[in-house]
Amino acid sequence: xxxNPLAAGERVRAIPPPTAMVVFGGSGxxxxxxxxxxxxxxxxxRLLPQNFAFVGSSRSEYSDEEYRADxxxxxxxxxxxxxxxxQVWESFASRLHYIAGSSGDPGTYGRxxxxxxxxxxxxxxxxxxxxxxxxxxxxxxxxxxxxxxxxLGGRGFDRGFSRVVVEKPFGxxxxxxxxxxxxxxxxxxxxxxxxxxxxxxxxxxxNIIAFRFANGIFEPxxxxxxxxxxxxxxxxxxxIEHRGNFYETAGAIRDIFQNHELQVLALIAMExxxxxxxxxxxxxxxxxxxxxxxxEGDAVDSGVVRGQYGPGWIDGKEVVGYRExxxxxPDSAVETYVAAELRVDNWRWAGxxxxxxxxxxxPKRATxxxxxxxxxxxxxxxxxxxxxxxxxxxxxxxxxxxxxTMRIGAKxxxxxxxxxxxxxxxxxxxxxxxxxxxAYERLLLDVMLGxxxxxxxxxxxxxxxxxxxxxxxxxxxxxxxxFPNYEAGSWxxxxxxxxxxxxxxxxxxxxx
Amino acid sequence: MTSPSQTAEAFEEVAPGDIEQALERQRALGENxxxxxxxxxxxxxxxxxxxxxxxxxxxxxxxxxxxxxxSRCVVLIAEPPEGRQGVRSWARVVNRRPASGPEVVWEEVxxxxxxxxxxxxxxxxxxxxxxxxxxxxxxGTPPFGQEVFDELTSVTxxxxxxxxxxxxxxxxxxxxxxxxxxxxxxxxxxxxxRLTPWRxxxxxxFGGPQLRPAxxxxxxxxxxxxxxxxxxxxxxxxASRLGWELASVRQAGDELAADYRTPDGxxxxxxxxxxxxxxxxxxxxxxxTGDGPASVRVEAPPGHLVATVEVPGQPTGRRKVGRxxxxxxxxxxxxxxxxxxxxxxxxxxxxxxxxxxxxx
Numbered sequence: 001x002x003x004n005p006l007a008a009g010e011r012v013r014a015i016p017p018p019t020a021m022v023v024f025g026g027s028g029x030x031x032x033x034x035x036x037x038x039x040x041x042x043x044x045x046r047l048l049p050q051n052f053a054f055v056g057s058s059r060s061e062y063s064d065e066e067y068r069a070d071x072x073x074x075x076x077x078x079x080x081x082x083x084x085x086x087q088v089w090e091s092f093a094s095r096l097h098y099i100a101g102s103s104g105d106p107g108t109y110g111r112x113x114x115x116x117x118x119x120x121x122x123x124x125x126x127x128x129x130x131x132x133x134x135x136x137x138x139x140x141x142x143x144x145x146x147x148x149x150x151x152l153g154g155r156g157f158d159r160g161f162s163r164v165v166v167e168k169p170f171g172x173x174x175x176x177x178x179x180x181x182x183x184x185x186x187x188x189x190x191x192x193x194x195x196x197x198x199x200x201x202x203x204x205x206x207n208i209i210a211f212r213f214a215n216g217i218f219e220p221x222x223x224x225x226x227x228x229x230x231x232x233x234x235x236x237x238x239x240i241e242h243r244g245n246f247y248e249t250a251g252a253i254r255d256i257f258q259n260h261e262l263q264v265l266a267l268i269a270m271e272x273x274x275x276x277x278x279x280x281x282x283x284x285x286x287x288x289x290x291x292x293x294x295x296e297g298d299a300v301d302s303g304v305v306r307g308q309y310g311p312g313w314i315d316g317k318e319v320v321g322y323r324e325x326x327x328x329x330p331d332s333a334v335e336t337y338v339a340a341e342l343r344v345d346n347w348r349w350a351g352x353x354x355x356x357x358x359x360x361x362x363p364k365r366a367t368x369x370x371x372x373x374x375x376x377x378x379x380x381x382x383x384x385x386x387x388x389x390x391x392x393x394x395x396x397x398x399x400x401x402x403x404x405t406m407r408i409g410a411k412x413x414x415x416x417x418x419x420x421x422x423x424x425x426x427x428x429x430x431x432x433x434x435x436x437x438x439a440y441e442r443l444l445l446d447v448m449l450g451x452x453x454x455x456x457x458x459x460x461x462x463x464x465x466x467x468x469x470x471x472x473x474x475x476x477x478x479x480x481x482x483f484p485n486y487e488a489g490s491w492x493x494x495x496x497x498x499x500x501x502x503x504x505x506x507x508x509x510x511x512x
Numbered sequence: 513m514t515s516p517s518q519t520a521e522a523f524e525e526v527a528p529g530d531i532e533q534a535l536e537r538q539r540a541l542g543e544n545x546x547x548x549x550x551x552x553x554x555x556x557x558x559x560x561x562x563x564x565x566x567x568x569x570x571x572x573x574x575x576x577x578x579x580x581x582x583s584r585c586v587v588l589i590a591e592p593p594e595g596r597q598g599v600r601s602w603a604r605v606v607n608r609r610p611a612s613g614p615e616v617v618w619e620e621v622x623x624x625x626x627x628x629x630x631x632x633x634x635x636x637x638x639x640x641x642x643x644x645x646x647x648x649x650x651x652g653t654p655p656f657g658q659e660v661f662d663e664l665t666s667v668t669x670x671x672x673x674x675x676x677x678x679x680x681x682x683x684x685x686x687x688x689x690x691x692x693x694x695x696x697x698x699x700x701x702x703x704x705x706r707l708t709p710w711r712x713x714x715x716x717x718f719g720g721p722q723l724r725p726a727x728x729x730x731x732x733x734x735x736x737x738x739x740x741x742x743x744x745x746x747x748x749x750x751a752s753r754l755g756w757e758l759a760s761v762r763q764a765g766d767e768l769a770a771d772y773r774t775p776d777g778x779x780x781x782x783x784x785x786x787x788x789x790x791x792x793x794x795x796x797x798x799x800x801t802g803d804g805p806a807s808v809r810v811e812a813p814p815g816h817l818v819a820t821v822e823v824p825g826q827p828t829g830r831r832k833v834g835r836x837x838x839x840x841x842x843x844x845x846x847x848x849x850x851x852x853x854x855x856x857x858x859x860x861x862x863x864x865x866x867x868x869x870x871x872x
Contacts, residue, residue, distance in 0.1 A: 004727070006711065006727070006750075007718075009857070009859075011858070012708065012712050012715055013712065044834040046712050046713060051717075051829060085816065085834060088834055
């Protein structure tokens, strides 16, 4: 199709083509908290296509009106813009529909198909379809098959584009991830599969690429010659909230480590892409994940620490331990904390450890990357004069306080030459602009635009599982760990400090 | 979560040569004496105004930008060079702590001077933060072609004006178009920036294959404009993007009538002066499709925008979307202009076509 000349120029933002969206799990938590509020904000900011319609589907029974009322409450609670604009909401809600059904019932897909045809006729959605699987993983197979069998989308569908969005985790382990991939790609070609890792939709994560590749001065030192080690931390002060059922089957390694953290690691470690074309970026990330050294057997025991929080205090309130949380087995061996020493076996990073940790019920919420540089080769100031001096470090703060911290040495004002470390904080100015889209808005827009840059490709996911599977295998055959082994409100098990300290004297986790 | 707060030292009157010291002192005080604030500086903004009242309005507009405020704002009150010439200056640091997120700090310098225009760059240049782009917002109608204009734009990377504030909007639009072609800095018009939501909504229906061909067969276009230059620039945008050639133009009272030759026929366009609270109140275009006439209409009731698309054989599509809130002072869209660097070619092409609508 010939380009739209009215859409030219940097001020007019890319508007997706007409789209009909189906959310399986449409009455679920994610639809309430993220999906529909994101769509509302896209509409508010004029980013949805002129021709757009939506159907949510779940087992709950709702009429269209009841569903709209329910979603209005959700948007009033979870929208990043407040208050809700009544006129815009009414106009948007008129295009929200609901179909009750179950994933195993072919009739559900027939009814959805009829509604999608109606959308094409009444809303001009042009046959373009987006299927969002906001479901527990065990319902994926029936749903994917249902879409394919009913001819709603996928291979052979030629009325418009058809894309499927799958929430992480993609699979439970390597085998199930491969099974799921086989199933999904039976119906949808890989180019139409969008796996959501919402971290990649965050401005501050995208800033990692901008920071690395817009500045010529960092790349020459971004390697094993100058970097002592890298830390990736995803720390949460929250517990598992009401996700006990899910968390008992996942643990920290599947919830955060295998996806968010390894994606961030890939962005930090990747080679500069030749362009920002999706495949150029994804190719470089996949190479990093392939180069991750697989830990086997004893190497897991010495290189990976797992933990589970016990009772403690967070934000001035007493909290229970993991085993006392609702829907958690009183003898649960599920980890709420993981720390690992990883290696990227390539020229750039040979010999440089990547320390990656994540945990629940840690003292504060923080996601950051620390690039710890080696000491200057020779410090001429004399021992006493450089007592407070530490090697340079660059901290990329991803949340909550987006920005960069650089630790440098500076002279202490005074008559003698004494040097100390000084932390300089640069905040981008993005952290408090209320006009920034949230990650789901960005990602949903990209799916509609067909831009897969911010979505992990299958080979990235597979490589990440290949790195994690040996850890899961080792844990499965090891004796049950002695849990809990850290107090809620502390920075995790002691063994994690020993893990990082072992590599070189003086190495320690940065306190966010 | 604490509520946002803003603290500022009072403006200190200091000699121009002492401004940097004064700002440094105030920055240190802003950190409770704990040491220099580390600044992430992005841009300089020079605001050129004719008198104190305009200068104060400009300051208020900058302060309302909050997190998008430039790192240093120099308000230049450039009075006519009469009588004894001199320079007075004031400076202060503003610290703003929003409800969440880190603090924003920016610096404000006000310079009131009646030196000869050829000395103005010497007054302004030392006050700018080094190595950062310089935006110049010229309040009101810039004196195109005059020495003061040439002098100050010579140190500018991007010139921001608001044609809605021009004394004679229509005639001055022509003068603006003439300088855009020759000026070194990029030029941007806040009135054009305020058209972005309209342009997005007008472009959106043509993103799909159904209506895209109809864009080549627009036969009728009407723009109801509260801001006359906005109406002309929007018409200029259609003409430049769609390859229209102006065949005739006439003004009769409130209505500007322009007839165009299009690649596939002709189009009658009207810009009609209107009353309302938005820059435009309505844009309506009609086009031919294989199945009959189709239309796209965007209207601005209070607080939102409504886009209506009528295509033969389909139910009318109508949606309501948000409208960017207007600031209480200063030109709406100033914040957006400070985020853009480089030339806006789409604007320049639209402006050239808009200027062609103005009789010489």
